[in-house]
Amino acid sequence: KNQVEQSPQSLIILEGKNCTLQCNYTVSPFSNLRWYKQDTGRGPVSLTIMTFSENTKSNGRYTATLDADTKQSSLHITASQLSDSASYICVVSASGNEKLTFGTGTRLTIIP
Amino acid sequence: DTEVTQTPKHLVMGMTNKKSLKCEQHMGHRAMYWYKQKAKKPPELMFVYSYEKLSINESVPSRFSPECPNSSLLNLHLHALQPEDSALYLCASSHRYPGASGTGELFFGEGSRLTVL
Numbered sequence: 001k002n003q004v005e006q007s008p009q010s011l012i013i014l015e016g017k018n019c020t021l022q023c024n025y026t027v028s029p030f031s032n033l034r035w036y037k038q039d040t041g042r043g044p045v046s047l048t049i050m051t052f053s054e055n056t057k058s059n060g061r062y063t064a065t066l067d068a069d070t071k072q073s074s075l076h077i078t079a080s081q082l083s084d085s086a087s088y089i090c091v092v093s094a095s096g097n098e099k100l101t102f103g104t105g106t107r108l109t110i111i112p
Numbered sequence: 113d114t115e116v117t118q119t120p121k122h123l124v125m126g127m128t129n130k131k132s133l134k135c136e137q138h139m140g141h142r143a144m145y146w147y148k149q150k151a152k153k154p155p156e157l158m159f160v161y162s163y164e165k166l167s168i169n170e171s172v173p174s175r176f177s178p179e180c181p182n183s184s185l186l187n188l189h190l191h192a193l194q195p196e197d198s199a200l201y202l203c204a205s206s207h208r209y210p211g212a213s214g215t216g217e218l219f220f221g222e223g224s225r226l227t228v229l
Contacts, residue, residue, distance in 0.1 A: 034218075043116075043202050043220035044155070089154060093216070098143070098168055098209045100218070102154035 002027040004092050004103035012109045017080055021106045023073040023090030031095040035064050035075045038087045038105070047075070047088075077108075085110045118203050118221035125193065126229050133188040133224045135203030143209060144186040145218070146178060147202040155202055161186060162209075193228045200225050 004025045013019050025033070032051045036044035048057045048064040050073070056065050061078045077084055090103040116137045125131050135144065143162050147155035160168035161180040169178075175197075177189040186203055200223045208216040 032216075036220075041200065041223070041225065043118075043204075043222045045220070046217055049217055096209075098160050098162070099157055104154055105152075107152075 002092070002094060002101045004090055004101050006088075006090050006103040006106050008106060009104070010107040010109070012111060013080055015080060015082055015110050015112050018076065018078050019080060019108065020077075021075045021088050021090075021108070023075070023103055025071050025073070025090070025092045025101070025103075027092040027094050027101050029095045030068060030071075031093045031097070033064075033066055033073050034091040034093075034100075035062070035073075036089045036091060038089060040086070044089060080110045082110050082112065084108060116203055116205055116219050116221035118201075118224050120224060121222065122225045122227075124227045124229065125190065127193060127195075129193075130189070130191045132190065133201055133203075133226070135186040135188075135205075135221055136184055137205040137219070138184055139205065139207070139219065140183075141205035141207050141219070142183060143206045143216075144180065145204040145206075146186065146188055147204065147220075149200045149202055149223070159188075190226070193226075195228050198227045 007022045034049045035047040038044040047062050050066045063076045066073045087105040089105045091100045119134045146158040149155040158172045159178045164180045175192050179187040202223045203221040204218045206216045206218045
């Protein structure tokens with residue numbers, strides 16, 4: 001069964017600090033991995049998409065890594081801002097599949 | 113224009129009402145999706161339309177009835193809902209399937225918050 005697990009479930013950090021969120025998956029055959037940011041009560045917004053051949057991708061202060069051998073990904077946030085408070089969801093798709101497998105998300109809270 | 117627009121943003125309905133959620137995109141995407149999301153849970157796929165034809169129905173109860181009138185519009189008709197159907201309903205669209213060659217980026221709307229009394 002395809003699964004995506006994220007850790008930690010929740011995280012609180014001070015504004016300006018860095019943090020790293022983790023994602024482990026067992027989706028097969030792997031096609032691509034996405035990180036989404038979702039503010040409470042709003043739709044998810046794509047941060048990065050990585051295919052098998054990519055092992056790092058940046059979007060401003062967000063940097064995602066992918067290790068397809070160990071089936072792990074991380075999302076690193078640099079110099080956090082209050083607006084980074086949100087849920088971060090790791091999502092994996094299988095080749096030839098219309099469906100996405102969603103992780104349960106990490107709830108990130110940035111405090112001043 | 114990279115927007116998926118959903119209306120209404122909020123909807124309160126009784127269990128005997130009939131209402132509809134609407135979704136519109138003008139990105140030329142040929143795949144459109146309905147997801148249901150409960151609080152603190154990831155989105156759950158309900159329906160997928162591809163080229164205006166229903167390609168996936170994730171065993172959704174018949175009180176939810178999707179409709180795709182054209183390539184830009186997707187509706188979700190609601191009838192005789194239960195209080196447990198209260199959730200955030202998300203529409204999304206993509207140029208190609210998520211697992212197709214290429215990345216098939218999914219664009220989500222802001223969602224329609226549904227409350228069933």
